[in-house]
Amino acid sequence: METHECIVIGGGVSGLVGASRLARAGRSVLLLEAESRLGGCARTWRPRPDFWLELGAHTAYNSYGPLLEALADRGRLGELLTREKLGYRFIDHQGATSSPMTRLGFVEAALHLPFGLGRPKAGRSVAEWFGGLLGKGNYRRLLAPAFAAVLSQPADAFPAEWLFRRKPRMQEAPRKFTFSGGLQGLLEALAEDAPFAVRPGAAVTALTGGRDGYEIRVGDERLACRQLFLAVPVDAAAALLAQVHPQAARILAGFPMASSEALGVLVPADRVGLQPVAGLIGDEDDFWSVVSRDILPHESLRGFTFHFRPGRLDRQGKLDRAAAALGVAPGDFLDVAECLNRLPAPGVVHPPRVAELDALLAGEPLALAGNYLNGLSLGDCAERAAREADRLLNLKES
Ligand SMILES: Cc1cc2nc3c(=O)[nH]c(=O)nc-3n(C[C@H](O)[C@H](O)[C@H](O)COP(=O)(O)OP(=O)(O)OC[C@H]3O[C@@H](n4cnc5c(N)ncnc54)[C@H](O)[C@@H]3O)c2cc1C
Numbered sequence: 001m002e003t004h005e006c007i008v009i010g011g012g013v014s015g016l017v018g019a020s021r022l023a024r025a026g027r028s029v030l031l032l033e034a035e036s037r038l039g040g041c042a043r044t045w046r047p048r049p050d051f052w053l054e055l056g057a058h059t060a061y062n063s064y065g066p067l068l069e070a071l072a073d074r075g076r077l078g079e080l081l082t083r084e085k086l087g088y089r090f091i092d093h094q095g096a097t098s099s100p101m102t103r104l105g106f107v108e109a110a111l112h113l114p115f116g117l118g119r120p121k122a123g124r125s126v127a128e129w130f131g132g133l134l135g136k137g138n139y140r141r142l143l144a145p146a147f148a149a150v151l152s153q154p155a156d157a158f159p160a161e162w163l164f165r166r167k168p169r170m171q172e173a174p175r176k177f178t179f180s181g182g183l184q185g186l187l188e189a190l191a192e193d194a195p196f197a198v199r200p201g202a203a204v205t206a207l208t209g210g211r212d213g214y215e216i217r218v219g220d221e222r223l224a225c226r227q228l229f230l231a232v233p234v235d236a237a238a239a240l241l242a243q244v245h246p247q248a249a250r251i252l253a254g255f256p257m258a259s260s261e262a263l264g265v266l267v268p269a270d271r272v273g274l275q276p277v278a279g280l281i282g283d284e285d286d287f288w289s290v291v292s293r294d295i296l297p298h299e300s301l302r303g304f305t306f307h308f309r310p311g312r313l314d315r316q317g318k319l320d321r322a323a324a325a326l327g328v329a330p331g332d333f334l335d336v337a338e339c340l341n342r343l344p345a346p347g348v349v350h351p352p353r354v355a356e357l358d359a360l361l362a363g364e365p366l367a368l369a370g371n372y373l374n375g376l377s378l379g380d381c382a383e384r385a386a387r388e389a390d391r392l393l394n395l396k397e398s
Contacts (some may be wrong), residue, residue, distance in 0.1 A: 003322070006392065007225040008196075009204050009217055009240070013038020013378045014369035015065060015231035016190040019198075021389035022229065027243040029196035031227075032218060034203035037184070039180060040193055040376065041343070044182030045264050047245060047335040049397070051293075052182045053303035055262045055339050057378055058291045059083070059278075060183060062173040063166075064354040065381030066386035067186075076189045080176040083295035086278040093289070095327055097280065103142040108135035122159035125348050129160035149281040149289035151376065152307045154256035167383070182318045183378070204232075207244045211364060221398040227365040227392050231385065233257070234344050248360055248368070251353050255372050256346035260288060261308040263318045266335040269302045271328050275300040286312050286321050301334075307341070344372035365385045366394050 008019045011033030022028045034280030042281050062068065071077055089097040116133035124132075126147055127300040131139035147163065155163075163172060169280075179186035189361040191198045199218075206217040207228070215224045228244075230237050238252035268343070276297070280290040286308055293303035306322045313321060315338070367388035374384050 001215075001222050001224050001380060003091065003224040004028050004045050004197075005225065006030075006227040006229055007032065008229040008231060009215070009216070010040065010370070011035070011038040011146055011187075011191070011198065011200065012231065012381070013187055014340055014371070014381045015069050015229070016187055017041075017066055017382040017385040018229045018231055018367065018369050019196045020190055020390045021386055022227075022392065023194065023196035025389075025393050026392070027227075030223070031191070031198045032204055032216070032223075034200065036201050037188075038198070038200060039184035039187045040381055041341065042132050042183040042187050043255035043339060044184035045337040045342075046299070047337065049305075050299055051266065051301050051303065052185075053264045053266065053293050053305055053337075054178075054182055054291060054336060055264050055305055057343055058178070058305075059182050060177055060186070060378055062171070062175050062177070064169055064377075065168060067269060067378060067382035068170050068173055069386075070190050071186065072381075073193065074189055074192065076186075077173065079180050079189070080173055080177040080186075081148075081179060081296060082249060083176045083178055083278075084276070084297065086276055086292075086294055088146070088279045088281055089277055091280040091285070091325055092283070093285065095325055097277070098272070100142055100281070103138075104107060105138050105141075108137050111135065114139075120353070123147055123348055124160045124344060125156060126160050127156035127159045127165055136359060145281050145283040149279070149307075152260040152288050152341060152343060153345055157345075159346055159348050159351050161351060162346065162380070165380070167379060169398070170206045196330040197246065203242060207301070208238050210244055214366075223279045226394075227367070229367040229368040229369065229388065229392065234370060235370065236388055237370065245364075245366065246335070246359070248357055249362075251357055252286065252372075254353070254398075255350060256347075259310045259342045261310055261318070262275060262305050262337075262339050262341055263308060263322055264303065264305040264337040265319075265322055265333045266301060266303050267326065267332055268334065269298070269300050273330045274301050280325070286317075287325075290322075290325065292356075310340075329354045343376060346372060352375070363395070365392065365395060
């Protein structure tokens with residue numbers, strides 16, 4: 001049976017940062033990814049050789065330390081691309097856009113801010129904490145739709161402590177960046193000429209074993225490892241852990257998921273009247289947000305990804321809504337791509353459950369990384385992955 005010191009399951013940011021860190025320390029590492037491409041939620045559509053558009057994650061910051069460290073290990077930091085400084089605007093059903101600041105009630109904000117700032121976020125939902133920060137009216141008009149646009153799901157019940165955590169910034173990197181080939185390109189770069197092996201198209205179907213070693217099934221094939229690094233979505237993690245760690249699996253089974261439907265459209269630049277924007281925020285609309293490629297302008301093309309609420313519109317309905325929002329006809333779209341995005345939908349009960357999980361796994365050669373453990377952002381995932389890799393590296397029997 002093929003045997004490795006560490007097997008990493010999942011080729012999104014969590015798995016790639018984990019694999020980079022373990023391999024850098026000299027472990028023999030194999031990363032298994034179910035899809036034929038790496039990147040997970042960083043999904044870049046490439047409809048033209050010189051034009052790509054993000055269908056998933058779109059913005060990265062120089063506070064994403066462990067991600068940037070992994071990129072620096074590959075010698076690829078120089079390929080970061082600075083995003084144009086553009087803002088987000090709200091869009092109404094008639095296609096009119098407005099600055100988020102027009103929704104801010106200054107008097108209400110001034111009355112709440114002095115009392116709102118010092119309160120701890122732990123145990124409070126986004127609606128509770130941010131509603132206390134700027135007032136309920138400001139929360140409803142401005143923050144609720146803006147945060148739902150960020151999370152591609154309703155934000156009210158989300159744990160406040162998992163949204164916008166302050167992290168140190170790497171000064172050598174642009175404050176906000178993307179990469180040649182988009183953020184999927186950045187994650188692919190982590191695996192190019194890397195000191196670990198990667199197998200795309202390898203969906204793990206079962207796990208057995210425990211402290212003394214794990215056996216991994218990929219179809220009919222069996223692989224073995226001493227340490228296991230699980231970096232898959234939470235529902236997949238719950239299913240895979242059922243035999244090797246039933247207690248952890250039971251906790252994970254209680255984490256809900258949300259989905260959103262992405263529609264990417266490519267349009268001739270001269271057909272769109274909309275001023276350049278980073279994106280648009282929908283309010284009680286069919287979509288949570290629209291992410292634009294204007295942050296890296298192209299001379300003749302523009303691209304927009306609409307993140308639709310799930311199950312509301314069929315394909316034609318989405319095309320019509322997207323065209324109306326952009327002030328064009330569906331026939332103006334040069335190319336269209338669709339995908340389903342899935343993210344965890346945690347509430348305030350979940351951070352304490354992660355603490356429970358961490359206590360259960362302490363001392364075990366099993367690491368858990370992913371966007372359900374300390375926040376959704378690529379930076380949160382990279383941070384957790386680095387911490388878990390370091391835990392495996394420091395295990396006594398290692
Ligand atoms: C629409 C959208 C917009 C976002 N925007 C941003 C943003 O702008 N900035 C930001 O920082 N974050 C953003 N995020 C969040 C961020 O992209 C994700 O939370 C993060 O990429 C998750 O990474 P991950 O590696 O934990 O999981 P994933 O990316 O989900 O990767 C898990 C991988 O595991 C694989 N897998 C699953 N089951 C198996 C199996 N049985 N065997 C082998 N492999 C398996 C999957 O195929 C997948 O590749 C966005 C997310 C979405 C969906």
